[in-house]
Amino acid sequence: MSRRRRSAALLSALVTAVAATAVATPSQAANPIITSIYTADPAPLVVGNTMYIHAGRDEAPTGGSNFVMREWHVLSSTDAANWTDNGARATIATFPWAGADAWAGEVEPRNGKYYWYTSINGNGAGWMNIGVAVGDSPLGPFTDAKGGPLISDSTANSSGLNIDPTVFVDDDGQAYMYWGGYWGPRAVRLASNMIDTVGPVVTPTGLTNYWEAPWMFKRNGLYYMMYAANDTSGCVTDSNYACQRYATASNPMGPWTHRGVVLGQVSSTTNHAGIVEFNGQWYIVYHNANAPGGGNFRRSVAVDRLYFNADGTIQPVVQTTTGPPPNPGGGGGGSGTNIAPSATASTSYVSSWESLAAINNGGTPANSQDRSNLAYGNWPQQGTQWIEYTWPTAQSINKSSVYWFDDNQGIDLPASCALEYWNGSQYVPVQLQSTCGVAGNVENVNTFTSAVNTTRLRLQITSRSGLSTGVLEWKAFRS
Numbered sequence: 235m236s237r238r239r240r241s242a243a244l245l246s247a248l249v250t251a252v253a254a255t256a257v258a259t260p261s262q263a264a265n266p267i268i269t270s271i272y273t274a275d276p277a278p279l280v281v282g283n284t285m286y287i288h289a290g291r292d293e294a295p296t297g298g299s300n301f302v303m304r305e306w307h308v309l310s311s312t313d314a315a316n317w318t319d320n321g322a323r324a325t326i327a328t329f330p331w332a333g334a335d336a337w338a339g340e341v342e343p344r345n346g347k348y349y350w351y352t353s354i355n356g357n358g359a360g361w362m363n364i365g366v367a368v369g370d371s372p373l374g375p376f377t378d379a380k381g382g383p384l385i386s387d388s389t390a391n392s393s394g395l396n397i398d399p400t401v402f403v404d405d406d407g408q409a410y411m412y413w414g415g416y417w418g419p420r421a422v423r424l425a426s427n428m429i430d431t432v433g434p435v436v437t438p439t440g441l442t443n444y445w446e447a448p449w450m451f452k453r454n455g456l457y458y459m460m461y462a463a464n465d466t467s468g469c470v471t472d473s474n475y476a477c478q479r480y481a482t483a484s485n486p487m488g489p490w491t492h493r494g495v496v497l498g499q500v501s502s503t504t505n506h507a508g509i510v511e512f513n514g515q516w517y518i519v520y521h522n523a524n525a526p527g528g529g530n531f532r533r534s535v536a537v538d539r540l541y542f543n544a545d546g547t548i549q550p551v552v553q554t555t556t557g558p559p560p561n562p563g564g565g566g567g568g569s570g571t572n573i574a575p576s577a578t579a580s581t582s583y584v585s586s587w588e589s590l591a592a593i594n595n596g597g598t599p600a601n602s603q604d605r606s607n608l609a610y611g612n613w614p615q616q617g618t619q620w621i622e623y624t625w626p627t628a629q630s631i632n633k634s635s636v637y638w639f640d641d642n643q644g645i646d647l648p649a650s651c652a653l654e655y656w657n658g659s660q661y662v663p664v665q666l667q668s669t670c671g672v673a674g675n676v677e678n679v680n681t682f683t684s685a686v687n688t689t690r691l692r693l694q695i696t697s698r699s700g701l702s703t704g705v706l707e708w709k710a711f712r713s
């Protein structure tokens with residue numbers, strides 16, 4: 235395999251990404267979180283120490299009476315209070331088979347890839363479709379993953395309006411997609427490639443007064459479905475508006491049991507929201523018409539805290555104009571001490587033009603190509619390689635983070651990773667609170683379910699087919 239693997243297409247995509255990054259626009263903490271443009275239909279995603287929001291952009295003129303939506307932006311924050319607009323990361327042109335209406339979507343990670351499911355108006359028969367794009371990081375660049383719609387009006391039992399996908403991958407690896415507008419929720423299983431459906435499209439039961447905009451997640455073994463409703467029986471004062479109701483289920487395909495209202499009426503007629511946990515706090519992201527010059531087709535994303543009761547029910551959200559207080563958490567170092575610099579590093583293999591010293595020489599890279607503070611790489615090895623820290627005395631460790639090296643040549647982001655520790659007689663897996671992170675351009679923070687006491691910590695790294703892997707910085711935090 236050539237060390238100089240580099241295609242013109244990849245270069246062009248990178249140039250696009252770098253250009254978009256160059257115009258990143260930070261804002262002050264407040265709701266709405268971004269006022270330099272109008273944003274809508276937010277879908278939150280936590281990767282490492284960063285919360286991302288994938289959102290549409292409203293471009294309707296003042297007084298406009300229709301959506302004008304041509305692109306999706308990615309907003310990001312490391313404290314849930316101060317947000318940066320990273321620019322348009324996907325547009326209608328991302329889908330060559332489509333021509334209009336970049337409506338609501340959601341990004342779901344799997345196998346080191348990020349799948350962006352979107353509502354988009356196809357050029358074929360019917361109106362809205364569900365498309366899917368794929369990228370290597372939450373910021374993209376994203377390309378059409380399928381060459382046509384995943385769901386369209388031709389799909390048997392599809393919704394009356396095929397919009398607003400929410401995708402959820404369960405602990406057993408099975409993925410589910412819910413979507414639908416005009417009171418027509420639908421559900422289907424996705425294949426492990428994330429771009430094909432498996433089995434029939436079904437109509438879920440129990441989503442009382444469902445209108446559109448589902449959002450699925452799981453907490454403490456219970457499945458939650460939040461969705462927009464527009465009834466006047468406890469939801470809104472005028473059915474042109476919507477609230478967010480929610481239901482729970484013990485099975486990802488339902489049946490669902492309606493539990494109540496999460497988010498009341500907002501100042502825009504549409505109400506679209508997502509829920510996520512970040513640095514130990516739950517958040518709801520939603521949109522309203524509160525930005526200067528805002529309106530029903532000039533919406534803006536807001537973020538507020540969300541609280542669960544002890545029985546798993548959700549407390550009604552208090553909408554604020556201040557937004558949540560900064561919550562930098564412990565991600566990327568934070569409260570714990572990084573003890574990697576005091577360890578001796580070893581590895582199964584290091585290539586001659588890279589350096590093992592890179593992994594614990596401190597600092598946080600600017601991106602996955604930033605080798606200014608050295609880089610570790612194992613090209614031309616493929617499959618599983620490891621790096622390891624050894625301390626002279628046992629350390630109590632409860633968290634680790636890794637910043638992957640990707641030279642866009644022979645070294646790429648891994649397919650997967652795993653942490654192990656030496657228990658005195660053998661290596662055993664470190665149990666993590668979520669899947670070992672393999673995202674590019676971010677610090678992937680892996681929090682342990684409980685601290686381990688050990689003299690040796692090992693990071694197992696499995697490459698993608700035909701490629702090798704690398705690390706810019708690997709941290710281990712004392713509990």
Ligand code: FUB
Pocket residue numbers: 274275290301337338353397398446447504505506
């Ligand atoms: O933004 C266009 C549409 O409005 C979304 O797809 C719906 O959820 C509603 O927010």
